[in-house]
Amino acid sequence: MVYAQASANCPQPGPAIMNQAQIIEDLLAFIARDGADDDTFNAMALRVFGYQFEHNQPYRRFCQQRGRTARMVKDWRDIPAVPINAYKDLTLSCCAPEDAGAVFMTSGTTKDGLRGKCHHPDLRVYDASMKTHFRDRFMAGQTKMRIGIVFPDETMMPNSSLAHYLALAMREFGTPDSHSLIGPDGLDTNTLYAALDHAEATGEPYALLGATYSFVHLMDDMRESGRTAKLPAGSRILDTGGFKGQSRELEMDDFYNQLSATFGVPRSDCINMYGMTELSSEFYDNGNTVVPSVKSGPHWIRSRIINPLTGVELPRGDTGVIVHCDLAHFNCVSTILTEDAGIAVDDGFMLLGRVQGAEAKGCSMAVDAFLEAARG
Amino acid sequence: MTERAGYLPGIAEADIEWQTLDFQRGNAALHVEVPVLDDAQMDALAVRVKLASRTILKALTVSEIVDITDRAIARLLDRNDPYRRKCEALLPLVTGYDAEMVRLGLTGYLKTFRKPNLQKFIAEDFANPKILDEFQPAPKGGFTKAIGPDLLVHVWAGNVPGLPLWSMVAGLLVKAGSIGKVPSGEPLFAGWFAQLLVEIEPRLTDCLAVVWWKGGDTAREDALLKQADTVLAYGGNESLTELRKHVPITTRYLPHGHKVSFGMVAGATLDTRKAAGVAQQAAYDVVRYDQQGCFSPHLFFVERGGRVSPREFTRYVAHALAGFESKYPRRELTIAEAGGIAAWRDAAETEALSHPDMEVIASETGTWCAVYSEDTTTLNPSGLNRTIRIVAVDALDDVAPLVAPFKAFLQTAGIAAPPEELHRLANVLGTAGVTRICALGNMTAPEAGWHHDGRFNLLDLISMVEIEQSAETAAETFAPYTD
Numbered sequence: 001m002v003y004a005q006a007s008a009n010c011p012q013p014g015p016a017i018m019n020q021a022q023i024i025e026d027l028l029a030f031i032a033r034d035g036a037d038d039d040t041f042n043a044m045a046l047r048v049f050g051y052q053f054e055h056n057q058p059y060r061r062f063c064q065q066r067g068r069t070a071r072m073v074k075d076w077r078d079i080p081a082v083p084i085n086a087y088k089d090l091t092l093s094c095c096a097p098e099d100a101g102a103v104f105m106t107s108g109t110t111k112d113g114l115r116g117k118c119h120h121p122d123l124r125v126y127d128a129s130m131k132t133h134f135r136d137r138f139m140a141g142q143t144k145m146r147i148g149i150v151f152p153d154e155t156m157m158p159n160s161s162l163a164h165y166l167a168l169a170m171r172e173f174g175t176p177d178s179h180s181l182i183g184p185d186g187l188d189t190n191t192l193y194a195a196l197d198h199a200e201a202t203g204e205p206y207a208l209l210g211a212t213y214s215f216v217h218l219m220d221d222m223r224e225s226g227r228t229a230k231l232p233a234g235s236r237i238l239d240t241g242g243f244k245g246q247s248r249e250l251e252m253d254d255f256y257n258q259l260s261a262t263f264g265v266p267r268s269d270c271i272n273m274y275g276m277t278e279l280s281s282e283f284y285d286n287g288n289t290v291v292p293s294v295k296s297g298p299h300w301i302r303s304r305i306i307n308p309l310t311g312v313e314l315p316r317g318d319t320g321v322i323v324h325c326d327l328a329h330f331n332c333v334s335t336i337l338t339e340d341a342g343i344a345v346d347d348g349f350m351l352l353g354r355v356q357g358a359e360a361k362g363c364s365m366a367v368d369a370f371l372e373a374a375r376g
Numbered sequence: 377m378t379e380r381a382g383y384l385p386g387i388a389e390a391d392i393e394w395q396t397l398d399f400q401r402g403n404a405a406l407h408v409e410v411p412v413l414d415d416a417q418m419d420a421l422a423v424r425v426k427l428a429s430r431t432i433l434k435a436l437t438v439s440e441i442v443d444i445t446d447r448a449i450a451r452l453l454d455r456n457d458p459y460r461r462k463c464e465a466l467l468p469l470v471t472g473y474d475a476e477m478v479r480l481g482l483t484g485y486l487k488t489f490r491k492p493n494l495q496k497f498i499a500e501d502f503a504n505p506k507i508l509d510e511f512q513p514a515p516k517g518g519f520t521k522a523i524g525p526d527l528l529v530h531v532w533a534g535n536v537p538g539l540p541l542w543s544m545v546a547g548l549l550v551k552a553g554s555i556g557k558v559p560s561g562e563p564l565f566a567g568w569f570a571q572l573l574v575e576i577e578p579r580l581t582d583c584l585a586v587v588w589w590k591g592g593d594t595a596r597e598d599a600l601l602k603q604a605d606t607v608l609a610y611g612g613n614e615s616l617t618e619l620r621k622h623v624p625i626t627t628r629y630l631p632h633g634h635k636v637s638f639g640m641v642a643g644a645t646l647d648t649r650k651a652a653g654v655a656q657q658a659a660y661d662v663v664r665y666d667q668q669g670c671f672s673p674h675l676f677f678v679e680r681g682g683r684v685s686p687r688e689f690t691r692y693v694a695h696a697l698a699g700f701e702s703k704y705p706r707r708e709l710t711i712a713e714a715g716g717i718a719a720w721r722d723a724a725e726t727e728a729l730s731h732p733d734m735e736v737i738a739s740e741t742g743t744w745c746a747v748y749s750e751d752t753t754t755l756n757p758s759g760l761n762r763t764i765r766i767v768a769v770d771a772l773d774d775v776a777p778l779v780a781p782f783k784a785f786l787q788t789a790g791i792a793a794p795p796e797e798l799h800r801l802a803n804v805l806g807t808a809g810v811t812r813i814c815a816l817g818n819m820t821a822p823e824a825g826w827h828h829d830g831r832f833n834l835l836d837l838i839s840m841v842e843i844e845q846s847a848e849t850a851a852e853t854f855a856p857y858t859d
Contacts, residue, residue, distance in 0.1 A: 061729050083722040089730060308718035309709070309742030319711050337722070341711070355715040363534050363610060363670035365634040365785060370757035
């Protein structure tokens with residue numbers, strides 16, 4: 001029996017506590033490596049955990065409540081995973097929140113409307129993580145591409161990690177004529193159509209990046225104007241985040257078929273990125289010829305599929321809930337319990353969407369219905 | 377192992393399309409074949425049951441029906457009876473509940489349908505049960521008779537074993553022909569009971585039927601509903617609303633939606649001698665059918681001021697839950713269910729980090745969880761499946777205003793309190809919307825003749841036919857002996 005109670009136990013210093021400058025330096029070096037074997041990853045994960053256990057007080061209490069301290073944990077799999085919902089109630093930051101150089105907020109699409117915050121002292125590690133992995137997985141050997149962003153930019157959404165991610169992609173990997181396609185007045189179809197024409201005329205590959213639901217709106221607009229494109233070989237599309245109730249919902253197969261038909265980009269070059277505000281690294285697939293695709297991340301993030309109730313890791317092929325250990329998310333909490341269902345497979349995992357709450361089996365009112373009744 | 381569900385008089389099994397529902401528990405697999413009738417078959421079935429209801433059932437006396445039912449129940453209580461053996465072997469497989477819990481639950485439940493209880497059941501609604509057999513003189517003058525529907529359609533839901541028995545017996549007692557639709561979560565019991573009744577009294581052969589269709593199959597639903605005189609339906613409000621759209625306006629519709637129940641513990645009961653027993657009873661109500669019943673507790677309100685504090689009481693309950701876990705293990709959960717209660721527990725744990733007045737006690741393997749809270753500003757539900765929230769209150773009188781906003785959903789309040797307090801609380805709880813007050817430990821076992829959701833189980837089903845005095849007086853003037 002675990003007696004969990006909020007109490008201030010005596011601090012137990014973990015091994016080799018680092019300061020912020022040291023951990024940033026270590027992580028930048030870690031990201032720059034070619035890869036990491038189990039031991040190397042484990043050693044770095046324990047250092048990051050030690051750092052967070054020392055500097056992130058709410059997380060420390062959470063770990064103590066789970067009966068774990070930095071000193072006890074010897075395997076990254078035993079690091080207590082914080083449910084992502086905790087970001088709504090707790091400030092999980094190693095640095096003082098007022099010292100954060102960047103604050104990313106969750107989109108608040110959940111039913112209670114509360115938004116969780118992730119604090120970053122600066123974005124050096126975040127950006128290194130994004131750039132290194134994006135180059136490997138999306139750029140497919142090219143150094144620069146003409147990029148169009150189908151998402152509001154950083155000035156419109158200053159607390160969106162996705163807006164930052166996309167801006168960074170355009171800045172680092174875009175040719176000078178890359179552009180944002182969503183302005184204060186909405187979708188800029190003129191620029192888009194000009195870019196599509198340009199690509200078709202010159203044969204120069206074009207990349208479109210944005211939220212999944214933005215693509216739905218974009219395709220609806222194009223269908224209304226009877227517009228399609230046949231983008232040249234090497235062109236690529238990146239969608240992320242799903243529909244989130246912001247557009248009509250499509251089956252994944254239909255979505256990629258439409259995407260492919262609208263832009264002339266084969267489904268194998270339509271990449272889905274899986275990322276979260278509560279992470280500083282992203283997962284990609286190698287195209288969506290078959291859905292659900294297999295997602296994988298870089299060597300500084302590892303994921304497990306667990307039974308959410310027991311925390312026990314599930315064998316390959318079993319559906320469970322995804323836990324990530326993202327070393328790049330060093331200032332908050334690296335190990336998080338998501339609300340995403342997944343299946344572990346060779347070379348990664350398949351993402352199956354949100355874990356659905358269970359329907360009532362009997363005649364007692366289920367939690368969701370109860371809360372709905374409470375709202376009237 | 378394969379078992380056929382349903383009971384379909386007048387239709388050859390070979391003419392029926394069967395669909396298989398698979399149930400897997402560990403290494404044991406059960407395939408339940410459920411019947412999918414076409415429109416013509418459903419129609420013919422309804423016609424057949426209506427006819428038998430009028431010509432056969434309505435000609436039996438209530439006493440005869442009570443006797444037949446009592447004999448069927450006696451068979452189900454006999455652990456050597458083949459039907460009982462099937463219940464004990466297959467219902468745990470189908471529902472996932474622990475076999476011992478199902479066995480004990482069935483016995484406790486079936487006991488409440490023996491003859492004396494059936495008589496109480498009737499007496500609860502009819503001062504003079506003979507009114508169901510023939511016209512009886514009415515105090516206001518004239519005569520009245522209670523007539524049950526020709527066709528009562530039952531739409532059952534959920535997976536609590538044996539639940540259809542309530543409405544099946546209610547239908548029988550008012551001489552209603554019944555066609556019941558079993559839920560996919562427990563498709564077996566109703567069919568067995570129908571077969572058993574017919575085995576005992578072959579005259580009932582055409583008086584009832586048990587069918588199945590896939591949820592949302594409105595074509596099948598419509599075929600049956602348009603023939604019904606009365607429809608009795610169980611389920612969530614969403615599915616009940618959907619069903620209502622298919623019930624003709626001339627048909628009586630009696631929905632039983634999902635409910636919220638809770639327990640209350642008075643400070644006076646929490647002395648060091650009695651507190652452990654009270655906690656044990658509270659935990660028992662949580663464990664029984666893993667809180668899936670409408671009568672199962674969603675939370676407990678515990679009054680401060682006893683020798684044992686509400687926080688300590690929570691630990692007692694946790695201890696009792698741990699004890700029950702080894703005796704009656706929880707049903708194996710789907711990943712969605714596990715995710716649901718993990719999210720509930722994790723949210724409580726996170727909340728506890730910033731609320732030192734909270735306490736979360738959980739088993740390492742997630743098999744149960746008790747959360748202690750002092751927050752009475754909002755009524756937070758439990759995650760069910762053996763997760764329970766225990767809320768400290770200064771006085772139990774504070775509870776009624778807390779639950780009142782849920783008036784439309786309230787059902788049972790299990791109470792541990794001294795007599796005077798019990799009656800005082802009952803008054804305010806009744807006004808707040810509670811329809812059943814019972815002892816802790818009895819929440820999941822309503823007594824015979826209870827008023828389910830505050831309604832009349834039998835009266836709601838019947839129509840009164842009256843011979844007014846004027847008819848009587850007028851008739852006198854036409855009598856052959858009149859001067």
